[in-house]
Amino acid sequence: xxxxxxxxxxxxxxxxxxxxxxxxxxxxxxxxxxxxxxxxxxxxxxxxxxxxxxxxxxxxxxxxxxxxxxxxxxxxxxxxxxxxxxxxxxxxxxxxxxxxxxxxxxxxxxxxxxxxxxxxxxxxxxxxxxxxxxxxxxxxxxxxxxxxxxxxxxxxxxxxxxxxxxxxxxxxxxxxxxxxxxxxxxxxxxxxxxxxxxxxxxxxxxxxxxxxxxxxxxxxxxxxxxxxxxxxxxxxxxxxxxxxxxxxxxxxxxxxxxxxxxxxxxxxxxxxxxxxxxxxxxxxxxxxxxxxxxxxxxxxxxxxxxxxxxxxxxxxxxxxxxxxxxxxxxxxxxxxxxxxxxxxxxxxxxxxxxxxxxxx
Numbered sequence: 001x002x003x004x005x006x007x008x009x010x011x012x013x014x015x016x017x018x019x020x021x022x023x024x025x026x027x028x029x030x031x032x033x034x035x036x037x038x039x040x041x042x043x044x045x046x047x048x049x050x051x052x053x054x055x056x057x058x059x060x061x062x063x064x065x066x067x068x069x070x071x072x073x074x075x076x077x078x079x080x081x082x083x084x085x086x087x088x089x090x091x092x093x094x095x096x097x098x099x100x101x102x103x104x105x106x107x108x109x110x111x112x113x114x115x116x117x118x119x120x121x122x123x124x125x126x127x128x129x130x131x132x133x134x135x136x137x138x139x140x141x142x143x144x145x146x147x148x149x150x151x152x153x154x155x156x157x158x159x160x161x162x163x164x165x166x167x168x169x170x171x172x173x174x175x176x177x178x179x180x181x182x183x184x185x186x187x188x189x190x191x192x193x194x195x196x197x198x199x200x201x202x203x204x205x206x207x208x209x210x211x212x213x214x215x216x217x218x219x220x221x222x223x224x225x226x227x228x229x230x231x232x233x234x235x236x237x238x239x240x241x242x243x244x245x246x247x248x249x250x251x252x253x254x255x256x257x258x259x260x261x262x263x264x265x266x267x268x269x270x271x272x273x274x275x276x277x278x279x280x281x282x283x284x285x286x287x288x289x290x291x292x293x294x295x296x297x298x299x300x301x302x303x304x305x306x307x308x309x310x311x312x313x314x315x316x317x318x319x320x321x322x323x324x325x326x327x328x329x330x331x332x333x334x335x336x337x338x339x340x341x342x343x344x345x346x347x348x349x350x351x352x353x354x355x356x357x358x359x360x
Contacts, residue, residue, distance in 0.1 A: 039112055040163050043177075047159045048109075052091045056150040058245055059087055065241055069232045071281045074290055082292045083148040085141065085299055086280035088192060089273040090245045092156035092183065102127055104258070105251040110160060112175055112200050129175070129200040131263055134272035136305040140193040144297035146185070153186045161195075175200040191296075204264050230282060230318045234270050239312055242274050267311040275346040276304045279335040282318045283350055287333070297353070300330065304348035308339070315340050329353050 059077055063084075066072045075084065094107050102108040102125075112128040148154055162178035181194040239253050251258040252269045259265045280302060288294055310316055320335035336347035 043110065043160045043163065047157060048094075050092045050094060050156045050158070051153070052156070053153055054083055054091055054148060054150050056081075058090060059083065059150055061241070062087060062090055062245060065238060066278075066281060068238075069234070069278075070230065071278065071285055074285075075292060077150060079151055080149050082296070083150055084281070084292050085139070085284065085295045085302075086277040088139075088148065088183065088194075089277050090242075091154075092181070093247050095247055099125070101249060102132075104132065104262075105249040105255070106132060110177065110179065110198075112173075128173070128202075130202045130204055131200075133199045133201070134306055135176075135197050135199045136303075137194065137196040137276075138304070139302040141296055141299050141301065142190050142192065144293070146189040146191040147293060147296055148183065148185055148191045154184060154191075156181050156183045158182075172202045174203065227319045227321050228286065231315055232278075232318065233313055233315050234274070234310070236268060236312050239268060239270065239274075242271055246271075246273070265309060267313070270310040270312065272306040272346070275306065275310060275337055276302075276348060279304070279318065279320075279337065279346065279348050280350075283320055283333055283335050286320075287322070287352075300351040300353065302348055302350050304346065306346045308343050308345045310337060310339060310345040316345065 056077060056079055063072050063075065063077060072084070077084075094109060096107045096109055100108050102111060102113075108125065108127070111132065114126045114128060158179055158181040160177060161180040162176075164176040164178075166174040166176075177198045177200065179196045179198070181192075181196065182190055183192040183194065185191050236254075243249070243253050248271065250271075252263060252265065253271055254268065256268060259268060284295055284299075288298055317338045318335070319338065320333055323332045323334065325331050330351055330353060333350045333352065334347065335350065337345045339345055
């Protein structure tokens with residue numbers, strides 16, 4: 001267990017019950033099946049609570065970063081003001097001891113690992129994968145009277161709800177792990193409900209998470225005349241700052257030697273949640289009224305997928321289109337990010353009320 005107490009002048013973040021999950025008590029039980037079933041039995045019993053005070057300082061730093069690439073320039077944050085949707089990605093992040101950090105620099109408290117009780121320190125922990133990817137998820141906004149507010153004590157409760165495995169040879173298993181999160185404000189209102197999908201693999205030969213050709217062919221996004229487009233570049237400094245805000249030490253975002261030699265990728269990778277955040281803010285800046293609280297009133301849900309790596313300093317294009325009304329006053333927006341080759345790297349679908357948006 002790791003508990004971080006309030007220190008005056010610092011962001012308050014408390015994590016309860018952050019402990020490493022034991023796949024099996026000894027590496028002697030080393031069959032693929034034994035690893036899988038021990039992991040599954042252990043992890044589904046766990047719950048984690050992450051407490052955060054939604055620092056105005058942290059949110060203001062993120063807004064300043066977004067301003068530099070053309071987002072949220074008409075917004076102003078204030079003490080006890082409403083937290084913009086998408087900004088939640090910089091909060092409720094785990095703070096693990098270094099011994100619980102994986103070979104790739106990321107937290108291992110929900111990851112497939114084995115523990116060798118004969119060894120001491122961080123040497124006891126053995127990763128059963130070579131790469132992890134945040135491949136998708138969903139945000140459900142609970143309504144206009146359920147706000148997350150800056151500098152307000154809030155709580156996130158998370159658990160693993162689903163584990164799906166793929167055995168692609170005799171001693172390797174890939175895992176899809178689904179994490180459910182519920183986020184509450186100080187009034188105990190459930191403001192956000194979140195699902196995250198992570199993929200753990202030992203395969204370093206394929207950087208794609210999905211078939212991009214199917215996306216282009218099915219949605220015909222790239223050829224739609226109603227698309228709105230914005231081109232941006234994410235710099236190495238931007239990546240570093242986002243990693244710092246989120247306490248994210250995943251090496252693919254800052255260590256080029258690790259990227260090229262270990263994971264066989266050519267450049268630093270833009271964070272998955274950063275891409276989702278940018279797509280959300282791009283849509284909100286164009287379609288929703290400028291009062292931040294309006295976002296909770298009109299946005300109902302956001303489903304997203306990370307499909308292909310987006311690299312530092314590469315030009316990427318944000319595009320979106322508004323589809324027909326889905327049901328009554330509910331509309332759907334498709335937002336996606338393409339690289340310079342026209343490959344869709346990430347996309348999301350937003351369901352929202354069109355009654356008081358900027359849509360004509």
